[in-house]
Amino acid sequence: MSISLDRDLAFLDSVRLIADEVSAPNSDAVDRGARFPTESIEALRGERALSAGLPTELGGGGVSFEAIAGGCFELGRRCGSSAMVFAMHQIKVLTLARHLDGAPWFSEYLARVADEQRLVASVTTEIGTGGDMGRSIAAVTPGQNGTCTFEKKAPVVSYGAHADDLFVTLRRDPDSEASDQVIALAMRGQAELEPAGTWDPLGMRGTCSPGFVIRAVIAPEQVLPAPFSAVMSESMVPITHILWSHLWLGIATDAFDRARAFVRASAKQKPGETPPTAVRLSHLMSELSMLRSEVGSGLEAFVKASEEPSREWLSTMQAAIRFNNLKIAASDQAPRVCQSAMGVCGIVGFKNDTPYSVGRHLRDTMSASLMIANERIHQTNASLLLIAKDV
């Protein structure tokens, strides 16, 4: 067995253990209290999972991207909020790790992420851009003594109050067009977060994502030199959609497992008879299979394209459409699976305190189509389909 496969298996075993023994028992309290899943994230830190996917040269665990996606799935099965925090952190650090050319500050920064197990949050949406991450209002602004400053009004910052550092999209300078963007990394101590709004949502309650006004003073080298468009198309967009869809699949899989447990319990009560819910479970299985295969093939396409030296395919419209479709399909299908699971379990699935409860699963997955709104992605695809040839 190769070293890398060994590493992947060990990582997945440790994440599964954390999911079962730490995330699962706390998931109801996290959900009810809309509180940060501190126990899960601390346990993941303890296993150095926050840097598991970073290269070993930077002090990371060197596990494969597939294993990180698997980790999101495993956590998703036990606590959607823990999985989302883990996934969003991984999206940021794995994206940075793929664009380190000419960015020594960022290499050193990622080594610190590994060493100190720093948690990175994302500040990509902004009030006034209508949810379009391809435009920014806040700009990197020259400050005193060669520093840079920025002030960004963010309508949501997931786990903003719990993160060590912030990954922020900004305009290149105060004179730049809205679409001329860069990525900056502000560390704790450099940024001030002024809370703006409350957090009492339907689902994904443990992500603790109220709005903030963020003011920061950073050094110029904390602005990533890599072209923003390449960072987005080659890494951030596909990695986001793949890791999100894996955790949604995890949540949907647990909803299915609960429905199956319910049907098995009914079957045991009347041996020799197939319970009527068994047929509904079969329908549910086929719904879940479609989700599983879309998520799996999206991952495969990304891994294959990333192995090419110049990652060319990832910059094509075909690729953009491919990963947009993964996002749309997975985010539509996951809540559908959870709702069907509730249909199988009936009232015991609807109640919040039974072994077959799937309310949290349904509520958590209902956030999926809103995180980068599906309608916006459809609009992008609609435009790309006018010009792309072989899709």
Added chain:
Amino acid sequence: MTDEIRQIIRDHARLAGDVDSLADDADLYQAGMTSHASVNVMLALEDHFDLEFPDRMLTRSVFESIDSIERALVELRSETAVQ
């Protein structure tokens, strides 16, 4: 050809500034062309020059400047001529 491309940029790229003062190698995206506007530029180029960009050319780098668009058009025309 450069003038024709420039006219299409003027009509479809929806740039904030003056297209005439834009250098041939200036970055159109930095000048404010959105992804959506770039699709309209591509469609207009296909229509005007009566050709189709293959998928491999539908990347940001091909449409990032008047120069790069011209290179792509020249390449496409020479390919068509060979066939």
